[in-house]
Amino acid sequence: MSPEQEKFIKKIKINKLKIMLWQFLIIISFFLIWELLVNVGILSAFIYSSPSRIITTIVGLIKDHNFFIHIFITLKEVLISFIIGLSLGFIIAIILYEFKFVAKIVDPFLTMLNSLPKVALGPLIIIICGANTKSIILMALLINLIVSVITIYNGFLQTDEYRLKLFKTMHANKRQILFNLVIPSSYQTIIASFKLGIAQTLIGVIMGEFLVSKQGIGYLIVYGKQVFNLNLVMSGIVLLALISYLLYKLIVILEKKLLKHL
Amino acid sequence: MNNILEIKNLTKNYHTKEGEIKALNNFNLEVKEGEIIAIVGPSGCGKSTLLSLISGLDLDYKGNIKAKDKLKMAYMLQSDALLPWLTIYENAILGLKINHELSKENIEYVLYLLDLYNLKEFKDAYPKSLSGGMKQRLALIRTLATKPDILLLDEPFCALDQQARLLISDDVYQICKKEHKTVILVTHNIEEAITFSDRVIVLSKRPAIIKNIIPIKMNNNVSILERRKDEAYQQYFDLIWKDLEYNES
Ligand SMILES: Nc1ncnc2c1ncn2[C@@H]1O[C@H](COP(=O)(O)OP(=O)(O)OP(=O)(O)O)[C@@H](O)[C@H]1O
Numbered sequence: 001m002s003p004e005q006e007k008f009i010k011k012i013k014i015n016k017l018k019i020m021l022w023q024f025l026i027i028i029s030f031f032l033i034w035e036l037l038v039n040v041g042i043l044s045a046f047i048y049s050s051p052s053r054i055i056t057t058i059v060g061l062i063k064d065h066n067f068f069i070h071i072f073i074t075l076k077e078v079l080i081s082f083i084i085g086l087s088l089g090f091i092i093a094i095i096l097y098e099f100k101f102v103a104k105i106v107d108p109f110l111t112m113l114n115s116l117p118k119v120a121l122g123p124l125i126i127i128i129c130g131a132n133t134k135s136i137i138l139m140a141l142l143i144n145l146i147v148s149v150i151t152i153y154n155g156f157l158q159t160d161e162y163r164l165k166l167f168k169t170m171h172a173n174k175r176q177i178l179f180n181l182v183i184p185s186s187y188q189t190i191i192a193s194f195k196l197g198i199a200q201t202l203i204g205v206i207m208g209e210f211l212v213s214k215q216g217i218g219y220l221i222v223y224g225k226q227v228f229n230l231n232l233v234m235s236g237i238v239l240l241a242l243i244s245y246l247l248y249k250l251i252v253i254l255e256k257k258l259l260k261h262l
Numbered sequence: 263m264n265n266i267l268e269i270k271n272l273t274k275n276y277h278t279k280e281g282e283i284k285a286l287n288n289f290n291l292e293v294k295e296g297e298i299i300a301i302v303g304p305s306g307c308g309k310s311t312l313l314s315l316i317s318g319l320d321l322d323y324k325g326n327i328k329a330k331d332k333l334k335m336a337y338m339l340q341s342d343a344l345l346p347w348l349t350i351y352e353n354a355i356l357g358l359k360i361n362h363e364l365s366k367e368n369i370e371y372v373l374y375l376l377d378l379y380n381l382k383e384f385k386d387a388y389p390k391s392l393s394g395g396m397k398q399r400l401a402l403i404r405t406l407a408t409k410p411d412i413l414l415l416d417e418p419f420c421a422l423d424q425q426a427r428l429l430i431s432d433d434v435y436q437i438c439k440k441e442h443k444t445v446i447l448v449t450h451n452i453e454e455a456i457t458f459s460d461r462v463i464v465l466s467k468r469p470a471i472i473k474n475i476i477p478i479k480m481n482n483n484v485s486i487l488e489r490r491k492d493e494a495y496q497q498y499f500d501l502i503w504k505d506l507e508y509n510e511s
């Protein structure tokens with residue numbers, strides 16, 4: 001490696017470190033200022049809780065063994081609805097792609113469903129499915145399914161026209177075109193839809209837990225509100241932030257693994 | 263028959279909401295076996311349309327396209343259309359795989375071609391790691407892998423820089439001569455048309471009719487670069503230039 005190259009690489013590394021340092025500083029000062037404002041009495045500890053109180057609450061939850069149960073329940077609901085939503089979205093996108101006429105017919109309905117605030121359907125879902133996990137999963141499913149269908153279908157439509165022409169000149173049949181060209185071409189979009197999908201699913205699950213659940217992080221928050229334990233509410237929010245970040249990171253890692261040749 | 267392909271009274275109209283577009287009108291062409299034909303013509307005159315009708319991509323036309331029995335065609339496009347998620351080798355055998363022709367003999371032929379074009383050592387790499395010229399070579403190997411009798415080339419070299427363009431068009435030229443392939447090349451490049459072909463066909467503006475047919479009589483046992491030095495070259499160039507220029511006005 002030439003000295004210039006080494007310098008260049010070093011510069012990139014230092015820059016990355018600087019960014020991480022800033023992010024770390026922002027988080028630390030955010031929590032410190034929060035703690036300080038509460039301790040000095042500018043913010044009410046009752047309403048705003050404080051980082052130390054949140055830590056105590058979370059430690060308490062861990063001691064009760066409830067901590068892992070709540071996290072596990074929420075993650076389970078997220079995973080189930082995410083996987084169902086994705087697979088179903090994938091299948092529906094294929095059907096729409098293969099039958100363009102159907103796609104044209106359902107287009108306005110999809111748009112409508114997409115912009116409809118699904119939370120409005122909550123009460124209806126509960127009446128139909130009962131106040132249980134099924135409702136939560138259905139709620140999350142409704143939210144992520146439409147997004148998956150639309151993004152994956154649009155990915156299919158963006159298949160390169162030259163490649164399509166190539167396959168046609170090779171006399172490939174519809175199935176070969178779909179599996180050897182259209183779907184692999186859309187890897188990137190499909191993974192991008194994972195990112196959107198996981199965030200949407202989390203929204204759906206928490207909304208569902210707000211409405212019906214007896215367990216899960218959404219429940220912790222609602223329960224905390226009911227008994228005016230704002231420490232619990234804040235702890236729930238912090239946990240949610242952590243979980244959503246971790247889930248997102250997981251997908252980014254997956255993305256790097258799957259798309260390394262593209 | 264001596265002709266590998268006979269086109270009679272070929273007429274093609276595109277129908278769009280804005281109206282009808284006449285792309286070809288009573289077009290006639292005969293192609294002999296082993297012949298290399300270059301087609302030049304103004305942009306949008308119907309060259310690509312002609313190729314997609316010949317290849318059977320588009321079956322909506324009037325007139326007659328008669329091809330020799332069991333004629334195998336292969337199409338090479340302006341874009342290399344490689345699949346980035348497949349390795350170089352997997353890209354090369356794509357046509358064979360789709361047509362379920364992965365016999366030992368065919369695979370050996372692909373490996374021979376990869377070797378010939380210095381791509382064998384990259385066999386398991388991905389297209390991302392190839393240069394533009396190498397990509398186009400790989401597209402050529404993929405085209406040749408199915409052992410077509412006739413090659414339809416639609417501006418296959420136009421995305422390349424001048425050097426790669428000359429080198430690769432010479433590769434294609436040599437292999438087509440050696441294996442006695444029939445070729446129809448569509449190009450905007452007059453030099454390429456002359457040096458590559460046995461016959462240059464100049465088309466008129468849309469709807470395309472044949473404006474002139476110019477048989478090229480130059481030594482065809484030399485490279486494309488050598489052919490440019492032939493004394494007849496400039497005459498051909500002027501002739502085609504005039505035909506095309508006339509078209510523009
Ligand atoms: N699918 C289509 N629908 C409608 N019109 C089309 C279609 N394909 C081509 N055309 C029109 O037909 C005419 C001939 O098109 P074609 O692509 O054959 O021209 P070309 O000679 O290959 O042009 P270029 O040199 O720019 O590649 C053009 O006017 C084009 O706009």
Ligand SMILES: [Mg+2]
Nearest residue numbers: 309310311416
């Ligand atoms: Mg064209």
